[in-house]
Amino acid sequence: MKVRGRIVLTIANPQTIDIIYASLIPETQDQPSYRSKSSIEKLPGRIVLAIEARDLVSFRAAVNSYLRLISVLIRVLSELD
Template sequence: MHSILIEFEFGDRSKLVYESLKPELQAIPSERSKIELDVVGDQLNLFISAEDIISLRAAINTWLRLVKISEDMFKLKE
């Protein structure tokens, strides 16, 4: 099993980014990887685990892209 924890510091936007990504947890079911997303204070934590390194890399790429898009959308609103 392979895993990674990625921590994002968005300040007061962490909860907003989390809420915007939460539906994706159900929308992208995968048998090859498991995603956990939570907020601790001003920090968004993304934990990804996968059976193999290829699945881990694919999940990391997908979720980093989703987080980036979500953050960019909130910046546009300012």
């Protein structure tokens, strides 16, 4: 069973979008697990992260990893402001 999902980040600041996008690209290109795949797309005002996994456990692990990374990026950027 394949599981698919999308995370859409709506961000007002274009510079923040660029930083988060640039930080997530390496994670989507060099994926250590064969159990899940992800891709990222930058659109005006938002970032779309698509995740596909072979099973629910792998999907949940991938989503949690990306959400943790995004959370850290947002916290660091807010401290720099």
